[in-house]
């Protein structure tokens with residue numbers, strides 16, 4: 001089975017550090033990404049933890065687990081956020097509804113179109129500063145260096161071939177003192193069983209072949225890569241999917257899914 005999974009995502013790259021087959025795979029769900037019953041609805045559900053994780057990483061908040069879909073505030077007003085690999089914008093929009101200026105980029109034109117379509121509908125009732133572009137982080141950072149207060153790479157590094165090069169470009173787009181948030185799947189036998197065997201093949205929470213185990217990465221490895229890129233990791237937190245009632249919950253155990261928050265140091269800062 002593993003060889004079949006690997007074969008599906010075999011080498012077919014045209015743009016640097018982009019697995020074109022992987023991008024096509026996600027593009028196939030473009031029209032249903034925002035649906036309550038869509039194949040990737042789990043990404044929207046994951047906002048229950050990743051939105052507060054990001055929000056509370058950027059500001060001090062007394063209510064760390066609280067977020068409901070459609071919630072609006074000016075909490076993140078003044079923050080410029082880049083959502084790298086934004087897909088159809090299911091995470092970009094909630095951050096925009098908190099008042100942040102959000103730029104979402106994704107290599108898939110179809111997903112950017114889906115993101116813009118949904119944004120137009122949201123703008124009928126809400127004022128928000130969100131824009132989307134179809135490009136890779138490598139292309140984006142050539143134009144915008146040290147521009148953002150925060151970079152989000154949520155559920156993307158497990159789809160990127162050269163993770164270190166990807167993170168390097170992300171950090172180049174970040175201002176010194178800014179925050180990077182990475183959310184992804186840990187790499188161990190338990191995450192393989194939960195995220196691939198159970199989620200994709202037994203429970204059908206995700207479409208089959210969404211993930212390849214070899215692409216998973218431990219929080220320690222992300223932390224080490226970011227340290228080499230002059231970033232200090234300040235928080236790693238786990239979460240779990242309680243699939244039977246569509247809830248995500250924080251937990252200290254990071255063995256399956258986790259979020260990592262690191263700060264880009266000024267060049268002179270020393271840390272270990």
Ligand SMILES: C[S@@+](CC[C@H](N)C(=O)[O-])C[C@H]1O[C@@H](n2cnc3c(N)ncnc32)[C@H](O)[C@@H]1O
Nearest residue numbers: 017018023026043085086087108154155156159
């Ligand atoms: C699982 S989706 C996550 C989408 C979004 N971040 C979310 O969590 O809702 C992975 C996304 O990563 C994008 N992607 C894949 N390779 C990428 C790369 N090298 N740079 C940026 N985005 C990439 C895909 O097009 C896809 O939209």
